[in-house]
Amino acid sequence: MIGPMLGEAWRAMGANRMRTALTMLGMVIGVGAVVLMMAIGQGAQYAVAQTISSMGSNLFIVISGSSTISGARSGSGGGPTLNVADAEAIAELEGVTHVAPTHQGTRQLVYGANNWNATVIGTTPAYLDARAWSIVSGHAFGDSDVRSATRVALIGKTAAEALFGSEDPVGKTIRIQQSPFVIVGLLGAKGQNLDGRDQDDTIIVPLTTAQRKVFGTPFPGSVRVIMVQAAAPELMPQVEKSIVALLRQRHRIREEMENDFFIRNLAAAADSAAETTRVMSLLLGAIASVSLLVGGIGIMNIMLVSVTERTREIGIRMAIGARQKEILTQFLLEAIIISVAGCLIGLVLGVGGALLINALTDMVIVISGTSVVVAFGVAAGVGIFFGFYPARKAAKLDPIEALRYQ
Amino acid sequence: MAGTRGDPVIRVAGLGKSYRTAAGLFPALKGVDLSIQPGEFVAIMGPSGSGKSTFMNLLGCLDTPSSGDYFLTGRNVAHLRNDELAILRNRTIGFVFQGFNLLPRMNLQDNVALPLVYAGSDRETRRARARTLLDRVGLAAYADSLPSRISGGQQQRVAIARALVNQPSLILADEPTGNLDSHTSEEIMALFGELNREGITIVLVTHENDIAAHAGRQVRFLDGRIVSDMATPAHGAAA
Ligand SMILES: Nc1ncnc2c1ncn2[C@@H]1O[C@H](COP(=O)(O)OP(=O)(O)OP(=O)(O)O)[C@@H](O)[C@H]1O
Ligand SMILES: [Mg+2]
Numbered sequence: 001m002i003g004p005m006l007g008e009a010w011r012a013m014g015a016n017r018m019r020t021a022l023t024m025l026g027m028v029i030g031v032g033a034v035v036l037m038m039a040i041g042q043g044a045q046y047a048v049a050q051t052i053s054s055m056g057s058n059l060f061i062v063i064s065g066s067s068t069i070s071g072a073r074s075g076s077g078g079g080p081t082l083n084v085a086d087a088e089a090i091a092e093l094e095g096v097t098h099v100a101p102t103h104q105g106t107r108q109l110v111y112g113a114n115n116w117n118a119t120v121i122g123t124t125p126a127y128l129d130a131r132a133w134s135i136v137s138g139h140a141f142g143d144s145d146v147r148s149a150t151r152v153a154l155i156g157k158t159a160a161e162a163l164f165g166s167e168d169p170v171g172k173t174i175r176i177q178q179s180p181f182v183i184v185g186l187l188g189a190k191g192q193n194l195d196g197r198d199q200d201d202t203i204i205v206p207l208t209t210a211q212r213k214v215f216g217t218p219f220p221g222s223v224r225v226i227m228v229q230a231a232a233p234e235l236m237p238q239v240e241k242s243i244v245a246l247l248r249q250r251h252r253i254r255e256e257m258e259n260d261f262f263i264r265n266l267a268a269a270a271d272s273a274a275e276t277t278r279v280m281s282l283l284l285g286a287i288a289s290v291s292l293l294v295g296g297i298g299i300m301n302i303m304l305v306s307v308t309e310r311t312r313e314i315g316i317r318m319a320i321g322a323r324q325k326e327i328l329t330q331f332l333l334e335a336i337i338i339s340v341a342g343c344l345i346g347l348v349l350g351v352g353g354a355l356l357i358n359a360l361t362d363m364v365i366v367i368s369g370t371s372v373v374v375a376f377g378v379a380a381g382v383g384i385f386f387g388f389y390p391a392r393k394a395a396k397l398d399p400i401e402a403l404r405y406q
Numbered sequence: 407m408a409g410t411r412g413d414p415v416i417r418v419a420g421l422g423k424s425y426r427t428a429a430g431l432f433p434a435l436k437g438v439d440l441s442i443q444p445g446e447f448v449a450i451m452g453p454s455g456s457g458k459s460t461f462m463n464l465l466g467c468l469d470t471p472s473s474g475d476y477f478l479t480g481r482n483v484a485h486l487r488n489d490e491l492a493i494l495r496n497r498t499i500g501f502v503f504q505g506f507n508l509l510p511r512m513n514l515q516d517n518v519a520l521p522l523v524y525a526g527s528d529r530e531t532r533r534a535r536a537r538t539l540l541d542r543v544g545l546a547a548y549a550d551s552l553p554s555r556i557s558g559g560q561q562q563r564v565a566i567a568r569a570l571v572n573q574p575s576l577i578l579a580d581e582p583t584g585n586l587d588s589h590t591s592e593e594i595m596a597l598f599g600e601l602n603r604e605g606i607t608i609v610l611v612t613h614e615n616d617i618a619a620h621a622g623r624q625v626r627f628l629d630g631r632i633v634s635d636m637a638t639p640a641h642g643a644a645a
Binding site: 003004012015312313319321322323324325326398399400403 | 507
């Protein structure tokens with residue numbers, strides 16, 4: 001039954017090639033748009049997920065000062081309200097794995113005739129652990145380097161390339177604020193952070209050295225930022241509460257007074273960034289689906305025209321014994337063939353377009369099997385859904401009326 | 407008709423059909439009683455608008471009556487469902503139209519084989535049966551041609567081949583020679599005569615006496631009723 005019907009569908013579509021092609025084009029564009037938009041959306045989600053995982057997991061940053069808009073109200077005469085002792089106390093809290101007091105700023109790095117501005121982070125070895133930052137060449141500095149304020153540095157990929165080109169930076173000496181620093185390790189690449197800043201344009205030095213030689217702070221031992229890592233995501237609320245309680249107690253803040261620090265939950269920021277791209281990706285898919293819908297309506301329109309044009313043919317078929325379901329199948333089959341063929345072409349074009357974008361721009365494109373399967377299923381569904389009404393209209397024709405139709 | 411006993415192929419009793427029109431119900435058929443025995447060749451005659459086509463469409467299970475009963479090979483089909491009517495149209499009845507009604511985009515072989523598609527026959531059977539019947543109506547050489555390539559008389563022969571392909575016991579033809587010249591009409595009538603001699607019951611509508619003369623029995627309609635029913639003079643004696 002299906003065999004000869006496929007042949008007939010082919011014949012009917014061939015009789016009106018231009019029309020069939022244009023109807024198919026609607027599906028091609030619809031499916032192509034869905035595949036492409038899903039690839040772009042999923043690519044964005046993937047890129048954000050990469051960034052988030054590069055940030056390190058379960059992180060808080062405790063920042064000196066009040067969180068109110070007049071944030072300059074710092075407790076003691078303009079200096080940071082946090083210090084290394086606070087960091088050491090936080091490290092003793094339950095559920096805290098790593099704590100790193102940091103002091104960072106932008107400074108010029110000089111190597112021979114080359115110079116380059118990069119972010120200088122003064123911190124403790126725990127910083128690398130908290131941010132899961134690997135060393136690809138050389139080695140990290142240790143707590144003893146922090147204690148004795150040695151002039152050693154770890155350099156990020158971008159800064160290293162700017163200063164040394166393709167040479168190995170390990171063992172080279174650079175100058176920051178006139179002080180020589182020996183590069184002991186090259187950091188692994190991390191790419192951009194959530195704000196779009198290059199995390200590899202960085203140099204990491206011991207906190208003490210940074211404060212004395214790089215930033216020359218009048219408040220050595222005090223820091224503006226302490227990075228804290230919790231052991232697990234579910235421990236984060238508890239850890240946050242403990243930090244607040246601990247710091248209020250250590251800073252002797254009375255009941256009615258505001259905190260002289262605030263805590264930013266980076267995991268929450270990451271979640272909201274992920275949620276934003278997820279929504280954007282859904283939105284792209286939804287917009288593309290509208291074109292798929294329009295393609296489906298195009299099929300329905302043409303099938304209705306086709307049923308009207310072929311009313312007499314339908315009458316003849318019924319007169320020689322076609323049952324309603326056979327007429328229905330015939331027209332439905334045509335609609336499905338058009339939509340599935342359009343879908344296949346659309347898939348090829350959508351994937352091709354995605355690969356092209358991938359090749360020509362630095363946008364991340366992800367083509368997943370699911371998105372292809374979903375697009376295909378939806379297209380077949382669209383064919384059946386929009387083909388059904390015209391096909392049923394054909395099947396319900398009265399044989400006599402249909403035969404009389406001119 | 408003398409001598410042929412047994413179950414009639416067709417028996418209608420009080421058959422009526424009214425059409426819904428803007429001016430209300432229009433009775434095109436007003437209670438028709440008729441029996442047709444197996445192997446008969448019946449010509450239906452009457453003026454235009456007397457209800458002949460209406461009657462044929464009911465006999466052909468293309469339409470359902472407003473009143474009365476229709477027994478086809480002993481079975482009342484007046485109130486069958488669509489699909490059951492479709493099966494009767496496919497297996498029991500072969501319908502031949504005035505306008506041939508071949509499908510223009512199919513070659514002759516596929517046109518002839520089409521009822522077999524709906525009967526569920528396999529490809530080989532379809533091909534073989536269609537070839538046999540095209541051969542039978544003398545058009546085997548045109549099997550791969552489209553209907554538009556052959557003459558009206560040839561198209562009507564193809565339509566008859568299509569009507570015969572499922573070996574029906576009854577052929578219904580509504581003015582099958584209406585679009586043909588007199589010479590071609592004679593050829594078509596000769597073919598019907600041949601089929602009738604092989605035992606197929608034939609009911610045929612015509613306006614022309616010399617066409618009706620091929621039949622063994624002539625039924626006249628007027629204003630939705632049968633007004634005369636008699637054996638064809640010369641023919642009747644022969645039968
Ligand atoms: N679908 C319809 N709706 C309304 N009236 C109809 C319809 N079909 C037929 N009629 C009317 O019923 C009557 C009988 O029509 P029918 O076609 O059966 O006549 P006929 O004997 O075949 O005529 P002809 O010799 O011209 O073919 C006519 O008056 C016609 O106008
Ligand atoms: Mg008529």
